Amino acid sequence: MTLNNKRIEYKSxxxxxxxxxxxxxxxxxxxxxxxxLFGSASAPANAFAGEKxxxxxxxxxxxxxxxxxxSRLTGTExxxxxxxxxxxxxxxxxxxxxxxxxxxxxxxxxxxxxEFERAVAGASPGDRIVLSVFRMSPTILTIVGxxxxxxxxxxxxxxxxxxxxxxxxxxxxxxxxxxAPPGHHEIESLDYSxxxxxxxxxxxxxxxxxxxxxGREIRTFTGVADVIYSVAFSPDVRFVxxxxxxxxxxxxxxxxxxxxxxxxxxxxxxxxESVAFSPDGRSVLTGGSDKTIRLWxxxxxxxxxxxxxxxxxxxxxxxxxxGKxxxxxxxxxxxxxxxxxxxxxxxxxxxxxxxxxxxxxxxxxxSAGGRGRGGAAPVVAEPAKIDVPPAVIVRVGDKMAWNxxxxxxxxxxxxxxxxGKYLLSGxxxxxxxxxxxxxxxxxxxxxxxxxxxxxxRFSPDGRRILSAGRDNLVKIWDxxxxxALQTMTGHTGEVRAIAFxxxxxxxxxxGADGTMRFWxxxxxxxxxxxxxLNDGExxxxxxxxxxxxxxxxxxxxxxxxxxxxxxxxxxxDLFYRPDIVTAKLRGENIADLVTxxxxxAIKTPPPRVSFTSMPGETRTPAAKVCYRVKSAGGxxxxxxxxxxxxxxxxxxxxxxxxxxxxxxxxxxxxxxSRAVYQDMRSLTVKEKATSLAPxxxxxxxxxxxxxxxEAIAGENEISLTAFNAPNTVQSFLETAKFVSTVKQSEPHxxxxxxxIDRYRDASINLKYAAKDxxxxxxxxxxxxxxxxxxxxxxxxxxxxxxxGKQNILSTIxxxxxxxxxxxxxxxxxxxxxxxxxxxxxxxTSSFDGKLFSMASLISSNEIVExxxxxxxxxxxxxxxxxxxxxxxxxxxxxxxxxxxxxxxxMGLHIFASAGSVQTALDGFQGNGLxxxxxxxGIARGSEVDTEKDGTVTVTKLGRYSKDRTxxxxxxxxxxxxxFIINFGxxxxxxxxx
Numbered sequence: 001m002t003l004n005n006k007r008i009e010y011k012s013x014x015x016x017x018x019x020x021x022x023x024x025x026x027x028x029x030x031x032x033x034x035x036x037l038f039g040s041a042s043a044p045a046n047a048f049a050g051e052k053x054x055x056x057x058x059x060x061x062x063x064x065x066x067x068x069x070x071s072r073l074t075g076t077e078x079x080x081x082x083x084x085x086x087x088x089x090x091x092x093x094x095x096x097x098x099x100x101x102x103x104x105x106x107x108x109x110x111x112x113x114x115e116f117e118r119a120v121a122g123a124s125p126g127d128r129i130v131l132s133v134f135r136m137s138p139t140i141l142t143i144v145g146x147x148x149x150x151x152x153x154x155x156x157x158x159x160x161x162x163x164x165x166x167x168x169x170x171x172x173x174x175x176x177x178x179x180a181p182p183g184h185h186e187i188e189s190l191d192y193s194x195x196x197x198x199x200x201x202x203x204x205x206x207x208x209x210x211x212x213x214x215g216r217e218i219r220t221f222t223g224v225a226d227v228i229y230s231v232a233f234s235p236d237v238r239f240v241x242x243x244x245x246x247x248x249x250x251x252x253x254x255x256x257x258x259x260x261x262x263x264x265x266x267x268x269x270x271x272x273e274s275v276a277f278s279p280d281g282r283s284v285l286t287g288g289s290d291k292t293i294r295l296w297x298x299x300x301x302x303x304x305x306x307x308x309x310x311x312x313x314x315x316x317x318x319x320x321x322x323g324k325x326x327x328x329x330x331x332x333x334x335x336x337x338x339x340x341x342x343x344x345x346x347x348x349x350x351x352x353x354x355x356x357x358x359x360x361x362x363x364x365x366x367s368a369g370g371r372g373r374g375g376a377a378p379v380v381a382e383p384a385k386i387d388v389p390p391a392v393i394v395r396v397g398d399k400m401a402w403n404x405x406x407x408x409x410x411x412x413x414x415x416x417x418x419x420g421k422y423l424l425s426g427x428x429x430x431x432x433x434x435x436x437x438x439x440x441x442x443x444x445x446x447x448x449x450x451x452x453x454x455x456x457r458f459s460p461d462g463r464r465i466l467s468a469g470r471d472n473l474v475k476i477w478d479x480x481x482x483x484a485l486q487t488m489t490g491h492t493g494e495v496r497a498i499a500f501x502x503x504x505x506x507x508x509x510x511g512a513d514g515t516m517r518f519w520x521x522x523x524x525x526x527x528x529x530x531x532x533l534n535d536g537e538x539x540x541x542x543x544x545x546x547x548x549x550x551x552x553x554x555x556x557x558x559x560x561x562x563x564x565x566x567x568x569x570x571x572x573d574l575f576y577r578p579d580i581v582t583a584k585l586r587g588e589n590i591a592d593l594v595t596x597x598x599x600x601a602i603k604t605p606p607p608r609v610s611f612t613s614m615p616g617e618t619r620t621p622a623a624k625v626c627y628r629v630k631s632a633g634g635x636x637x638x639x640x641x642x643x644x645x646x647x648x649x650x651x652x653x654x655x656x657x658x659x660x661x662x663x664x665x666x667x668x669x670x671x672x673s674r675a676v677y678q679d680m681r682s683l684t685v686k687e688k689a690t691s692l693a694p695x696x697x698x699x700x701x702x703x704x705x706x707x708x709x710e711a712i713a714g715e716n717e718i719s720l721t722a723f724n725a726p727n728t729v730q731s732f733l734e735t736a737k738f739v740s741t742v743k744q745s746e747p748h749x750x751x752x753x754x755x756i757d758r759y760r761d762a763s764i765n766l767k768y769a770a771k772d773x774x775x776x777x778x779x780x781x782x783x784x785x786x787x788x789x790x791x792x793x794x795x796x797x798x799x800x801x802x803x804g805k806q807n808i809l810s811t812i813x814x815x816x817x818x819x820x821x822x823x824x825x826x827x828x829x830x831x832x833x834x835x836x837x838x839x840x841x842x843x844t845s846s847f848d849g850k851l852f853s854m855a856s857l858i859s860s861n862e863i864v865e866x867x868x869x870x871x872x873x874x875x876x877x878x879x880x881x882x883x884x885x886x887x888x889x890x891x892x893x894x895x896x897x898x899x900x901x902x903x904x905x906m907g908l909h910i911f912a913s914a915g916s917v918q919t920a921l922d923g924f925q926g927n928g929l930x931x932x933x934x935x936x937g938i939a940r941g942s943e944v945d946t947e948k949d950g951t952v953t954v955t956k957l958g959r960y961s962k963d964r965t966x967x968x969x970x971x972x973x974x975x976x977x978x979f980i981i982n983f984g985x986x987x988x989x990x991x992x993x
Contacts, residue, residue, distance in 0.1 A: 056089020094145030104132030138512030183514020196502025243272030287314035329411035348440025426453025604634035635725025711740035761849030833881025
């Protein structure tokens with residue numbers, strides 16, 4: 001690639017003259033100068049232009065103060081500085097700004113300009129690119145875009161649609177890996193609940209609760225007003241305590257996510273660095289920048305007593321296992337023990353003079369007055385008003401400092417051993433010390449970290465130590481020998497929080513990169529990463545590439561194949577596997593669940609798809625759309641066509657599930673979640689042994705076809721995608737548009753409501769299903785009169801004996817001849833549901849209790865065919881099905897995966913109740929629980945309409961029904977969390993009256 005780039009050497013001047021270890025005011029002035037100097041930089045517009053790809057950014061070597069800031073905040077000194085970006089170029093459209101520091105290109109480190117030039121030269125116009133960017137924050141940004149084409153090479157339009165996206169991965173020898181972005185919020189602290197079921201993480205103004213068994217984010221706490229520095233669970237796991245800025249600690253309700261009360265100190269500008277619950281949970285402890293430890297009553301929020309004696313910030317507080325003593329450590333370099341009952345300093349550390357190792361710190365301590373850095377008596381004889389920055393600023397400035405000799409003995413953390421006999425301390429110089437708690441004697445030092453120790457933990461048996469440092473490392477130590485057993489690398493910022501999990505072989509870490517990582521303590525290998533994103537989105541991804549995510553979280557994932565980057569969408573069906581994530585978190589061997597690896601999948605690449613003919617505008621009722629699908633070496637499998645996001649054509653080239661003869665002999669009534677899980681495992685083992693499930697006859701290497709698409713008034717967006725022959729990897733979604741001027745008829749609403757209480761096998765009869773179907777249809781049709789004329793609302797109800805498989809399918813055939821594109825179709829089913837053979841099934845009324853016949857089961861593949869037959873582009877499928885054995889934490893991940901893939905296949909909305917048989921039989925106020933919350937949402941439209949725009953939409957009703965079902969079921973003692981999956985466009989169901 002020929003580069004038209006002009007390098008600019010970084011000139012060291014006044015910015016470089018600043019020392020790296022000066023006070024906050026010096027650092028602050030330094031930042032201002034950097035902004036001034038860099039902000040005035042100019043550069044030629046055509047930097048990095050070439051024949052292949054073009055970024056549109058001018059860069060220069062990284063040096064001076066910016067390099068030091070990078071080092072202090074991230075632990076690395078390598079990267080290149082963006083001096084300028086070309087207006088309208090790819091870099092500007094990606095969001096790259098002058099003064100950004102580029103650390104990586106497509107997940108490969110960039111150390112200098114030469115490496116950046118080679119990376120750009122290896123990319124082509126249209127390639128997806130990912131830049132890792134430092135922007136004056138410990139959290140590294142992941143910025144995704146596409147390579148452009150330089151104006152000199154004819155690339156005029158650099159917009160998203162101006163350059164065709166590059167084709168998918170090519171066949172041949174490949175290496176492939178899935179990458180998740182850094183989190184959007186730093187993690188300052190985390191805690192693992194005693195029951196092993198929950199994790200809480202906090203940092204910035206983000207507080208998140210995670211399910212440790214499945215990896216799901218349960219909630220992002222709302223109403224967090226102050227920056228969080230410390231978090232802790234109460235012993236009974238009912239509460240979370242946060243230590244915050246503005247000298248405030250907040251008690252949160254785990255069940256509701258709401259704040260209960262605050263514990264507020266006397267000085268507003270101070271901050272709480274450390275919090276802890278007493279072993280009985282009746283009191284809480286706080287320590288922070290006011291040099292004081294405070295004991296509070298949990299129930300009332302009243303301060304009980306204070307513990308004064310530290311001469312500098314208190315960074316760590318904790319209770320002894322018996323709750324009689326408090327341990328504290330701070331920036332004055334002292335460990336202190338306190339009597340909880342009297343607030344008196346006690347124990348062997350009280351009378352000891354500072355050890356020789358503290359001499360340098362003592363001699364060099366400076367007084368900044370008030371909440372400043374001082375640890376000795378103030379050097380100013382008479383009182384003096386000193387302009388002291390707020391504690392929050394002091395914390396940031398001091399923690400950015402590097403290799404200040406006088407600060408190396410500041411203590412950052414002190415913890416008791418589980419038996420209370422030992423203390424463990426970590427300081428800013430990277431030294432971990434083990435102390436005898438009764439004598440005060442140091443037993444040994446553990447050295448190996450470079451830079452500040454941020455966190456320490458004893459293992460539950462007290463035989464190992466877990467440490468985290470500013471050097472981005474997590475280490476496990478042997479207490480007896482002092483040797484490092486494992487060193488875990490992977491965090492891209494300093495590690496600030498750690499915990500031993502409830503399982504002896506799993507440890508957890510969280511850091512400035514915004515990620516939580518699970519490590520195997522026996523091997524030191526990372527096996528799962530948690531990433532919290534903005535707007536409540538999240539991702540959990542295993543080292544093997546399997547993931548679980550919120551509805552939009554997966555869009556942040558990227559796949560690196562050799563040197564090229566691709567989005568996750570083309571692999572969604574294959575690697576969205578919450579069941580595997582859950583199995584991994586449970587410590588299970590997932591080998592028999594993995595049927596295909598990412599590298600293996602790419603060796604049979606998806607075909608290339610393109611449109612060959614489509615009108616720009618049509619006045620006729622239908623438009624002819626022609627397309628080409630060409631094999632890229634992996635053959636051609638299922639071809640899907642979507643109109644405005646909804647599946648309208650698929651050739652039914654599905655992978656069919658194997659029959660498991662052992663399960664087929666079982667009775668539905670005796671099936672439990674364990675059996676469902678084992679059935680899935682046996683199925684995947686069989687799949688793996690035979691390569692893949694059988695498919696229809698191959699299609700060859702080229703498919704050229706045309707299809708008549710019924711036009712709707714206005715814009716029609718047509719999307720095309722295809723799979724490889726084994727149906728494991730999906731191609732890019734190619735999209736084109738045409739406009740129809742045809743006059744649209746009045747929309748109609750069709751509701752098909754199915755409810756089954758009585759089965760041929762009476763042992764599995766239900767109680768409320770038929771009533772649920774009738775109540776939903778009646779309530780929804782009445783509310784819909786606010787949008788549809790009464791004569792345009794059509795209800796079809798099939799209950800009990802009417803709801804056999806053949807009658808349901810024939811009714812849908814009849815409806816498909818009436819329903820048009822602009823109409824809405826709602827399918828409601830209250831019955832038994834079944835997760836078996838890797839598919840979801842509706843159990844119809846003719847089911848006799850045996851599983852060897854499919855004649856009375858409607859499979860997920862058949863549900864896809866139902867959706868295709870119905871022309872409506874606005875479809876909602878509601879499955880209030882009672883699942884044999886229940887959808888508990890054993891199979892919830894598998895159920896979520898199957899329902900989500902089903903929704904994505906159809907491009908529509910699915911509400912799935914995920915209830916168990918027992919919950920359904922209990923019922924709630926005359927209906928099944930999930931139907932009850934749907935009916936409540938229809939009746940209380942003003943509550944559901946959170947945006948207050950006067951309408952209840954599909955997504956609003958889904959969100960409301962999920963929240964209410966989860967809340968009520970928790971109180972009933974039968975936890976039930978519906979799955980609300982939205983792949984279609986949101987649209988109103990009715991107006992709020």
